[in-house]
Amino acid sequence: MAMNREGRPTRPASEAVSAAAGTFTGHKGLQHEERLLFERGSADRSGVDLPEPKATRSRLGGLERQGEIGLPGLSEPETMRHYVRLSRQNYAIDMGPYPLGSCTMKHNPRLNERMARLPGLADVHPLQPQSTVEGAIRLIETLAGYLMELTGMPAVAMSPKAGAHGELAGMLAIKAAHDANGQSARRIVLVPESAHGTNPATAAFMGYAVKAIPARADGTVAAAAVEAALGPDVAALMLTNPNTCGLFEPEIVEIAAAVHEAGAYFYCDGANFNAIVGKVRPGDLGVDAMHINLHKTFSTPHGGGGPGAGPVVLSQALAPFAPLPFLVRENGRTRLVETTGEAEALGARPFGRLTAFHGQMGMFVRALAYMLSHGADGMRQASEDAVLNANYLRVMLADTFSLPFGNQACMHEVLFDDRFLKDTGVTTLDFAKAMIDEGYHPMTMYFPLVVHGAMLVEPTESESKETLDILVATLRHLAEAAKAGDAARFRDAPRLAPRRRLDETRAAREPRLRWRAETVAKKAAE
């Protein structure tokens, strides 16, 4: 059996906590409980006034829906209240620090929202005649140019919808390049043990055999380890830089050279690009492909889990294999190339198409507005501040928390392990839940897997020194409370959030994935 070493409780402790003094409504002051839409709306209510349809004959060919859909509706004020109440049960970056390592929760400027709603960028159809969307095409071209300059790479595929999609695009370009060069026999992809889970999944999906390469204790990879694993059957190396422990790969140039020497390509996972924008360019390090999470580095809002955008920059060797669509500049005009025939006429050899239309335009506008606002100088400053903030947290907590690799400089995120909680009866999970009571969103927990009880803290450049000082004081108080034996504070946390700990075991054992009228009827009968 492939053993999981991160087994942790997924339901509340058995000594069930009794409810706090109740109110008649279930509300707690400003904190409102909100029933499901299906428990309050009705099929006959609507929050949209629509005119009578024009009187025409029906041409539905007898396919009209019979019976009720079962969708409730709400009037506009009810709708407003439903969603406003729900929204207030969420934490958000606009409320306080959101130091989720590897997620880059930075400030989301509202200017970008306004720009993304400009009619010539938002209210344009992807299949309008290209002659009527020159501004929209120029926006993509401009952003593409900025991404190439920021990364030092000569090409970029803009259409991938999120990071993992961009990763797939980059790896498919690598495969297509090998195929075109008579190198189809290369069937192995090297992935360090410390990599994000998507890396081996992507390689495996494409039929590659994944070969793990050992990492040093801090997750960094030695060039010698890569060299030892390389051979005529290796197609690519996939490496995250800065790595998942928040460290810059010190031998990355030697690694890239070794990969190229062996006839393979170097895929870099760009999830942590925020640490190095304007400081060092992946293209200068020998990277062949790297996706860029616009929703991390360039602040397009995470929106509760998407949408993202994952353009992938490509080296000269991979550029001809970029997926459809792509931009081409001819006679002073830029146009979208959307089909294989057109592409081949230009000498390109696209590996295919990964999505309908042209990519996440709404995210492109926001990312470009971010870049214009910051400028070359501001983006470099943002990276420096992100790195400085993380290092500041590191030194301010070094004596209380435990640093798995010693007190060495990190990039934009700092990794702690759970040794400082040894013998306290408090786990990383408990500690994170106690942070919720203090008004913080916890850091990333239990990732990366290379250290025990990992806590990965990424403050980003958006936090002030004052905010960091209060966060530090809070974290020190909590660590001292844990060491002083106040385990109950942690075990019962969170006590002050809209919900106490939730029973994930029950959710998985008896999945209830939608509301059903019959469940309600059954409950009433009981």
Add this chain to the structure above:
Amino acid sequence: MALERFSKDHEYVRLDGDIATIGITNHAQGQLGDIVFVEVPEVGRQVKAGEPAAVVESVKAASDVFSPVTGEVIETNASPVESPALVNEDAEGAAWLFKVRLSSRAELDGLMDRAAYEKFVEETA
């Protein structure tokens, strides 16, 4: 008493004649946490030693269960499939996963007895 053997991947084999009963160890279920899903192989399938044959999932992890021995699957246990919690309650008893008719008894030599397995668990903890 039936012959018991254990793999380094935390499966147990209990032998009755040439029929091997296979499941995950009590130690393994403890490491996985609350088990929420179990999948067993089809009866009649030929499994090879070291090959994934069943699946055990907790909330946070999906784990392949490797068959420690080679042979034909002759019976599977519906109880842990219907009630995955049984694996947490009685991994080495009522929550066995499948039975295999052994092709080669010699494979058992590569496995550990209970004392050796317990020592292995202690050392790798």
Add this chain to the structure above:
Amino acid sequence: MRYLPLDDADRNAMLARVGVGSVDELFAAVPKDKLLTRLLDLPKAMGELEVEHELATLSNASTPAGSVPFFVGAGAYRHHVPATVDHLIQRSEFLTSYTPYQPEISQGTLQVLYEFQTQVALLADMDVANASMYDGSTATAEAVLMAHRLTRRKKAVLSGGLHPQYRAVIETLAQHGGSETVALAPDPADTEDIAPLIDDATSCVVVQYPSFYGSIRDLSEVAAAAHAKGALLIVAVTEIVALGLLKPPGAMGADIVAAEGQSLGNGLNFGGPYVGLFATRDRFVRQMPGRLAGETVDAEGRRGFVLTLSTREQHIRREKATSNICTNSGLAALAFSIHLTLLGQKGLARLARINHANAVDLAERLAAVPGVAVLNEAFFNEITIRVPGDAAETIERLAAKGVLGGVPVSRLEPDRKELADLIVVAATEVTTDKDRAALARALEEVV
């Protein structure tokens, strides 16, 4: 820089506390000759006003759909989005939160996703839906991969009524993921017979409803033909408003419904972000890709919601991995859900009727244009017309007259000469009588 709270005094104090003389000492792991000493060749920082000027220039160089009579569809549709939707999705707590990994402080997002899943399942008449995918095309491709896993077969049969770019996405993943596709010829007249192509190696049949060319037909027959061979029926829907009026795929035997949800709550956005809808039967849920919100209770026994069955996403066991692409489209799903909540069943049905009536009116007007033929018998809000001469040129000439008249099929199928005179034309509630008259008049002038 307005977005950066640290000032130089802070930075100096922090560098001193960290114990370094300059921030570059923190970049010591970067090879010396690779650390940039120059500023990148990009503009310097700008204030809000300057950024607005820059981007307004680009915006002004495009023709917004709302500024002209507009009939472009083919997988993305211009509908009216209530003001409430845009206000609510810009609330900080929705806009600036992450994936709900800490359920105690993410109940807002989680309950929305649970409601969204229910709404999608009801619309499609399926048992269960996920918390959304990138868009309709990727959802459809994921449905094909899911069918391969469920049937342990590797051949997908694609209807000629499927959106050509959806087909291309499926073919790309098939080509590189080691599976097979059989695509029927484009079927603008809606006459294809899929059944003979389904055999014992077929994992799934993919049909679009309404088809790319706008036609609708009962899918029960193709469902039966697929099921008879042990294959699954995947129904792709690019215009989700249609399901307010049409018999739902679930009632016709669909095993998986993969849809584009952009029409509700979301603008055209030049192609993204959109929201993929994905629904299936209960028995297939463990092979379904994407995130799922589920109901449970907290330590005090109160109802709450969590992300669940997430081991499907973590699987890295090759044959069981449900997807490498399983981010959702959270905010676009929220917009979809709010719009549908405002509409309710009654509003959605009326919206769909208006769409159909406008399309019928349009079909009649265009059929009356000399030389123009409407190909569809039964349709929802989109039709295919045949024009004398080249469709792409016709569309350009219409654009020159200030009418965006539809999508020439040749834009998506340039190698099919027999389709060169076809235009796909959509009419939603935003098209007025005047718009439709304008298109008919302009078409008469240009053909």
